[in-house]
Amino acid sequence: MKKFISALTVTGVCLFAFRLAAFIPAYAQDANWQKVDETLGRKPAVSDDVRRYGFPRSDLTVTLDGVTVKPALALGGWVAFKPAHGGAMVMGDLVLLETEINPVMAKMIASGLEITAVHNHLLRASPATFYMHVAGHGDPVKLASAIHDALAESKTPLTITAPASPPPAVELDTARLDRIIGVKGQANGGVYQFNVKRRDPITEDGMPLTPVGPMGVAIGINFQPTGGGKAAITGDFVLTGDEVNPVILALRAHGIEVTALHSHMLDEQPRLFFMHFWANDDAVKLAQGLRAALDKTASTKG
Structure with missing residues (x-):
């Protein structure tokens, strides 16, 4: 009898898994x-x-x-x-x-x-x-x-046109920036960009917001070269309430201006705040300031 029940259980689990697997590609096709x-x-x-x-x-x-x-x-x-x-x-x-x-x-x-x-x-x-x-x-x-x-009510371009020329090279020591920030960045349109994940899972209406970069809940850091090893930086820190003021203090202590603090969503868990920043200075110096701020957050390295 136990063997029979066990067999039914395994069969039921397998059937459920089969139906679930069948549902996912069906949704993608629908x-x-x-x-x-x-x-x-x-x-x-x-x-x-x-x-x-x-x-x-x-x-x-x-x-x-x-x-x-x-x-x-x-x-x-x-x-x-x-x-x-x-x-x-x-x-x-x-x-x-x-x-x-x-x-x-x-x-x-x-x-x-x-x-x-x-x-x-x-x-x-x-x-x-x-x-x-x-x-x-x-x-x-x-x-x-x-x-x-x-x-269409704005002047946002709604058709894609090929760029007249390739984007300029990112003339910064990007390998050194990678080491300081603690994750690998990537060049995009003449800007060197980082997405730094938080360690805590983030949900909206019970749905996990993953992958976090594409869903806008990773810490975003952008470097645009301005010549002579300098860069303009901006982006947003994704923070819980207890991280907000430690990050403000860390940024300002390193000459980085805090330009906005607000929410982006309504029902996310945990409750998140988004802090935007700006500076134009030596890129390595700014990266070290950003790293000091990242150290005040539950963010990941590597």
């Missing part, structure tokens, strides 16, 4: 991702089950403290789709001019998308840029259509 790509006018970067679409504000010429800000430094809007609840969840961060905020927001709301934050990341930038965080659940194609129609 979601018309090609139609999503066509609607958004671009191909995504795919990481695990997340599809992230970039909307850089390549149409803007933004300057800050004499530095012309490259899109990859601080003007890289994005939306990410992740399978969830029989459809998809979408999260994003859109870069907008002041005059574009309300027209885009009105379209988002009319389509049933949520606005989870609107704020600055930079100070003294000309023209000033603002960042609208959005979220939604449902059919991926309908979500993509809603995002496209909302962005």
